[in-house]
Amino acid sequence: GENVEQHPSTLSVQEGDSAVIKCTYSDSASNYFPWYKQELGKRPQLIIDIRSNVGEKKDQRIAVTLNKTAKHFSLHITETQPEDSAVYFCASRNYQLIWGAGTKLIIKP
Amino acid sequence: GAGVSQSPRYKVAKRGQDVALRCDPISGHVSLFWYQQALGQGPEFLTYFQNEAQLDKSGLPSDRFFAERPEGSVSTLKIQRTQQEDSAVYLCASSATSAASNEQFFGPGTRLTVL
Numbered sequence: 001g002e003n004v005e006q007h008p009s010t011l012s013v014q015e016g017d018s019a020v021i022k023c024t025y026s027d028s029a030s031n032y033f034p035w036y037k038q039e040l041g042k043r044p045q046l047i048i049d050i051r052s053n054v055g056e057k058k059d060q061r062i063a064v065t066l067n068k069t070a071k072h073f074s075l076h077i078t079e080t081q082p083e084d085s086a087v088y089f090c091a092s093r094n095y096q097l098i099w100g101a102g103t104k105l106i107i108k109p
Numbered sequence: 110g111a112g113v114s115q116s117p118r119y120k121v122a123k124r125g126q127d128v129a130l131r132c133d134p135i136s137g138h139v140s141l142f143w144y145q146q147a148l149g150q151g152p153e154f155l156t157y158f159q160n161e162a163q164l165d166k167s168g169l170p171s172d173r174f175f176a177e178r179p180e181g182s183v184s185t186l187k188i189q190r191t192q193q194e195d196s197a198v199y200l201c202a203s204s205a206t207s208a209a210s211n212e213q214f215f216g217p218g219t220r221l222t223v224l
Contacts, residue, residue, distance in 0.1 A: 042217070043218055044215050049212065089151050089152075095207065096142060096154045096157055096168075097144075097152070097202075097213060099144075101150060102151045
């Protein structure tokens with residue numbers, strides 16, 4: 001069936017540095033790619049998304065890139081801050097969300 | 110405005126008990142999804158409703174799981190004869206239309222613990 005692979009599973013970066021999380025998907029029909037941030041014990045919160053007709057999208061310190069040919073998409077966080085520490089999930093969507101396994105992002109002060 | 114709500118927030122059940130989990134989506138949202146999130150893992154799709162119609166239940170792990178949305182608004186996920194492997198957070202999400210690019214808004218989840 002369809003799946004989404006996400007790497008790395010854990011990412012530790014120094015405060016102020018950049019963080020990159022990468023995902024690949026298998027369903028060619030997927031046309032929507034959201035990224036969610038989930039803090040411990042809380043619901044997933046959408047932080048940025050990209051549609052299949054766009055290659056890149058940026059919102060302040062967060063950007064997402066999409067390569068439909070290679071079925072890759074990535075999340076870039078610049079100037080990381082302690083409050084960025086959380087688990088980040090990528091997903092692809094035809095109509096239901098297919099989720100990656102998550103990346104635990106740790107920001108070291 | 111009100112977001113997606115779920116009740117109860119926490120449920121402890123003895124193995125073999127039946128449980129019912131409730132989801133109140135955002136008013137007027139057409140699509141409703143149930144996901145299961147085991148500890149330390151990403152959510153996994155269970156089932157999808159468009160209004161009152163259950164269009165996809167391929168993610169339900171066994172016939173002990175049943176979901177309904179009889180009037181196209183509130184949905185209930187029922188688990189019969191609960192097993193320890195059913196312990197997880199059950200997330201409900203709704204989106205305004207059936208379009209794939211519509212954002213899904215998540216409820217806080219129900220944490221089910223089966224003893």
